[in-house]
Amino acid sequence: MAPLAAAAPAQAAVPLDQITVTTTQVAFGLQRPTAIAGIDAGRLLITEKLGTVRLYDPTTGLATAPVLDIGPKVDISGNERGLLGIAPAPDFATSQTVYVAYTALPEGALTLSRVRLGDAASEQVILTQPHAEFSNHNGGQVAFGGDGYLYWSLGDGGAADDVLASGQNLGTLLGKILRLDVSRTCGAQAYCVPSDNPFVGRAGARPEIWSWGLRNPWRFSFDTGPGGDDSLWIADVGQGTWEEVNHLGATQGGANLGWSCREGRVVFNAERCLAGETYVDPAHVHQTSLEGCAVIGGFVYRGSQYADIAGGTYFATDYCSASVWAIRGAPGGAHQSVKVSTLDIVQPTSLGVDSHGEFYLVNDLPGQLHKLSFGRVAPPVACRVAYTTQVWGTGFQATVRVTNTGTEPVNGWTVGWTFPGTQRVGSAWNSSITQSGTTVSARNANWNGAIAPGATVEFGFLGTPGGAQPAPTSFTLNGSPCG
Numbered sequence: 001m002a003p004l005a006a007a008a009p010a011q012a013a014v015p016l017d018q019i020t021v022t023t024t025q026v027a028f029g030l031q032r033p034t035a036i037a038g039i040d041a042g043r044l045l046i047t048e049k050l051g052t053v054r055l056y057d058p059t060t061g062l063a064t065a066p067v068l069d070i071g072p073k074v075d076i077s078g079n080e081r082g083l084l085g086i087a088p089a090p091d092f093a094t095s096q097t098v099y100v101a102y103t104a105l106p107e108g109a110l111t112l113s114r115v116r117l118g119d120a121a122s123e124q125v126i127l128t129q130p131h132a133e134f135s136n137h138n139g140g141q142v143a144f145g146g147d148g149y150l151y152w153s154l155g156d157g158g159a160a161d162d163v164l165a166s167g168q169n170l171g172t173l174l175g176k177i178l179r180l181d182v183s184r185t186c187g188a189q190a191y192c193v194p195s196d197n198p199f200v201g202r203a204g205a206r207p208e209i210w211s212w213g214l215r216n217p218w219r220f221s222f223d224t225g226p227g228g229d230d231s232l233w234i235a236d237v238g239q240g241t242w243e244e245v246n247h248l249g250a251t252q253g254g255a256n257l258g259w260s261c262r263e264g265r266v267v268f269n270a271e272r273c274l275a276g277e278t279y280v281d282p283a284h285v286h287q288t289s290l291e292g293c294a295v296i297g298g299f300v301y302r303g304s305q306y307a308d309i310a311g312g313t314y315f316a317t318d319y320c321s322a323s324v325w326a327i328r329g330a331p332g333g334a335h336q337s338v339k340v341s342t343l344d345i346v347q348p349t350s351l352g353v354d355s356h357g358e359f360y361l362v363n364d365l366p367g368q369l370h371k372l373s374f375g376r377v378a379p380p381v382a383c384r385v386a387y388t389t390q391v392w393g394t395g396f397q398a399t400v401r402v403t404n405t406g407t408e409p410v411n412g413w414t415v416g417w418t419f420p421g422t423q424r425v426g427s428a429w430n431s432s433i434t435q436s437g438t439t440v441s442a443r444n445a446n447w448n449g450a451i452a453p454g455a456t457v458e459f460g461f462l463g464t465p466g467g468a469q470p471a472p473t474s475f476t477l478n479g480s481p482c483g
Contacts, residue, residue: 014309016338018379021315021324023343023361023370027062030054030369033362034140036352037086040093044354046362046369049082050074051102053117056369058354067117068098075103077135084140089114090148099126099182101140101152107132110173112142112152114182126182126190127152127208129173134158137216137237141297145222146230146250149194150182151210153217153234160239161269162260167213168272170205175259177217177234179210198254211248213257213279215239218297219350225302225357227312233283235297235316239263243295244282245316245327247335255280283335284316284327291339292318296348303357306374315359315372317348345370382406383482385415385475395426395464400442402477403456410451410478415442415459417472423463430459 032049039045044056051071055063076082085101092098096117104111110131115123131138137155144150156175157164166174179197186192199205216237223231230250236257238244242264248255257280261273264285286292296317301310314327322343330336347364351372354360359372386401404410415431419438431442442459451457463469475482 014376015379016313016326016328016336016340018376019309019313019326019338019340020375020377021341021343022373022375023345024373025368026058026360026371027056027369028367029062029064030362030367032082032364033349033367033369034083035085035350036360036362037088037098038352038354039088040355042354042356042358044352044360044369045086045088045098046352047083047086047100050076051083053083053086053098053100062369068115068120070100070102070115070120070123073102073104073123075105075108077108080136080138081108084138085142085152087142087144087150090144099142099150101142103131103135103138104128108135108138110138110140110154112180124190127178127180129154131157131174133164139214139217141217141220143220143222145179145232146224146228148183150180150191151220151222151232152178152180153214153220154178155216155218156214156259162215162272165260165272167215167259168256168261168274168277170199170202170209170212173206173208175212175214176206176209177211177214177220177232178208179253180208196253210253211255211257213255213259213261215259215263218294220297221299221353223300223302223314225300225353228300228302233297233300233314235295236282237294238288239268240288241268242266242285243288243292243318245284245295245297245314245325245337246280247283247314247327247329248280252280257282284325284337286318286323286325286339291321292323293320294318296351298351299353299359301357301359301374303353303359305356305358309376310374315351317343317351317361319347319349319364322346322348379406379408381410381477381480381482383410383475383477383480385477385482387417387471387475389469389471391466391468392462394466395462396423396466396469397460397462398469399458399460401456401458402451402475402482404451404453405483407453409453412449412478413444413451413457414478416440416476416479417474419472420470422465423469426462426464428459428461430457431461433461 051074052066053068081103089097110129137158139153139155156166181192220234
């Protein structure tokens with residue numbers, strides 16, 4: 001397998017398992033929102049499935065009237081067709097031009113075009129890909145990379161199992177991410193193919209292709225914010241076993257992400273595997289049905305408000321579970337991935353970033369816009385417990401030693417355990433102990449609540465009945481399991 005692209009250096013030192021993500025609703029009334037694009041002054045453009053674009057201003061809220069309506073051209077049949085993606089042109093401030101991806105009437109052709117806001121008649125179609133057989137797997141993300149070129153994702157053609165065999169076929173645009181120079185025209189084409197695209201001049205291959213082996217890359221993004229490395233993050237919706245996020249370096253054109261030879265990190269259909277082909281492993285996977293149903297790709301956080309917590313970290317969610325995964329690069333090109341939160345919303349369809357680098361999210365049928373916030377929780381406690389007993393009169397005496405094996409001090413402790421038999425706690429020292437049934441909780445005294453890294457605190461108690469007593473099988477310190 002090919003080595004993974006090196007991740008951008010993280011700005012934040014907060015471990016992933018200490019990050020939390022929450023949402024605050026800032027607008028509602030959207031009609032099946034599909035994508036978000038930030039423009040000036042923190043404002044957002046939000047696409048709706050039926051072919052309209054709405055403007056959100058953090059000062060005045062969500063405008064009622066759309067700023068663009070191409071609905072008469074958009075095929076919205078089926079759950080996944082419609083207006084799917086939007087990218088402001090590099091000169092948007094003066095031209096008011098955006099690039100949009102949608103499924104076009106009458107047969108759902110995947111369509112990339114440019115159009116000025118407020119002027120649907122100005123639309124110029126740039127490129128289309130027939131997609132009549134099935135209504136699903138349309139891809140639909142459009143974004144400019146740090147190189148100034150426009151990238152567009154297309155799904156594998158729909159149905160299931162890559163029935164059109166598109167993923168490993170360089171002769172079709174389906175199941176690919178394209179890289180286009182839309183600042184120029186070449187011959188009859190409304191775009192040019194960059195000369196350094198990986199398949200330029202290769203017989204039988206479409207030269208527009210940048211990445212291949214994709215199933216339904218609904219959302220991708222570039223790490224182009226301050227401190228970013230222009231790397232490409234691709235969230236590819238899985239077949240039924242693995243959802244995945246891929247991470248490619250800015251110059252890693254031609255990367256084959258595996259579908260439909262592979263799904264996630266495992267073989268899906270060996271007959272589709274190409275002899276001698278190198279496949280790039282995902283940076284993250286989670287199980288379909290168990291942890292979600294469709295990964296919703298996000299962005300690397302490069303804003304300022306939460307830079308000390310989330311800086312340099314990529315975040316993604318899932319349409320069904322609303323879980324949030326945080327992903328960072330690790331030495332050697334590997335990645336660390338942790339599920340950090342489950343959002344208190346349903347059906348997230350797209351994440352977006354405003355001009356300040358702050359995160360937003362829209363959800364499907366509720367039609368809401370949410371702003372994301374990042375917080376930090378206390379790190380899980382690392383600890384070790386030694387528990388010994390000896391006969392004491394008609395009962396027993398227990399000594400408990402708790403060692404902080406972590407790197408952070410413990411300020412205030414509660415040790416918990418469950419007795420395996422009929423033991424009862426009597427008098428205690430160096431702690432206050434309560435018992436309910438077989439469950440016991442020991443809290444620190446007012447003089448021994450601090451346990452420095454590597455330090456040990458000791459407490460004990462007298463208990464009944466007498467004789468040799470079995471030790472508890474497990475302990476917790478402030479809710480975290482101890483070794």
